[in-house]
Amino acid sequence: MKSCVILISGRGSNMQAILRANVPMRTAAVLSNDAAAAGLRIARDAGVPSAAIEHREFSERAAFDARLSAEIDRYQPDFVVLAGFMRILGPAFVQRYAGRLVNIHPSLLPAFPGLRTHRRALDAGVRIHGCTVHFVTAEVDHGPIIVQAAVPVLPHDDESSLAARVLEQEHRIYPQALAWLARGEVELGVSGRVSFPHARAAAPLIAPALES
Numbered sequence: 001m002k003s004c005v006i007l008i009s010g011r012g013s014n015m016q017a018i019l020r021a022n023v024p025m026r027t028a029a030v031l032s033n034d035a036a037a038a039g040l041r042i043a044r045d046a047g048v049p050s051a052a053i054e055h056r057e058f059s060e061r062a063a064f065d066a067r068l069s070a071e072i073d074r075y076q077p078d079f080v081v082l083a084g085f086m087r088i089l090g091p092a093f094v095q096r097y098a099g100r101l102v103n104i105h106p107s108l109l110p111a112f113p114g115l116r117t118h119r120r121a122l123d124a125g126v127r128i129h130g131c132t133v134h135f136v137t138a139e140v141d142h143g144p145i146i147v148q149a150a151v152p153v154l155p156h157d158d159e160s161s162l163a164a165r166v167l168e169q170e171h172r173i174y175p176q177a178l179a180w181l182a183r184g185e186v187e188l189g190v191s192g193r194v195s196f197p198h199a200r201a202a203a204p205l206i207a208p209a210l211e212s
């Protein structure tokens with residue numbers, strides 16, 4: 001069975017959704033850059049090895065990245081899964097795990113890369129918002145897209161109601177994307193394009209409004 005190491009920084013609800021879903025991928029470890037991350041406890045309670053590598057103890061990003069990859073490599077994972085990991089990873093780290101490093105972002109990329117995505121979506125007045133699972137490349141929040149889920153932005157929404165609607169979909173599409181990866185049903189081609197070699201799996205947009 002394929003395996004992964006999940007990187008978190010806080011609450012860990014995406015990590016928990018992955019652990020709970022029936023993903024054919026073993027979570028070898030959960031690592032955080034912050035020992036206070038609530039998700040570490042969830043991982044421990046689930047019996048998954050976990051550790052914190054405090055980024056504050058490193059004066060240079062590259063040194064932190066090197067320490068983090070040394071810890072990841074102890075587990076020899078097939079995939080490295082960023083789930084609310086709030087540190088920017090440098091080019092050497094990204095290159096080391098190229099094609100095996102994935103992230104979830106709370107917007108429909110390429111709209112709203114970066115932080116405070118729900119606030120910015122509301123301010124922009126978009127009618128559709130959502131989330132994206134993508135391969136990580138050197139440019140933050142710009143890598144090749146594996147799957148997206150769209151949600152409506154409703155007239156009464158505030159940041160927290162919109163975030164909750166998006167989060168529910170994050171918890172669906174991240175396990176889905178990892179299952180595709182585990183089964184070899186999604187690939188990152190040399191051109192940098194994502195392909196679905198088996199047409200059966202090709203449902204890279206999940207639009208709940210159309211399903212209900």
Ligand code: GRF
Nearest residue numbers: 011012013014084104105106
């Ligand atoms: C999620 O919205 C994720 O998309 C973003 O940070 C949040 C992390 O939440 N990158 P959690 O720690 O998975 O609960």
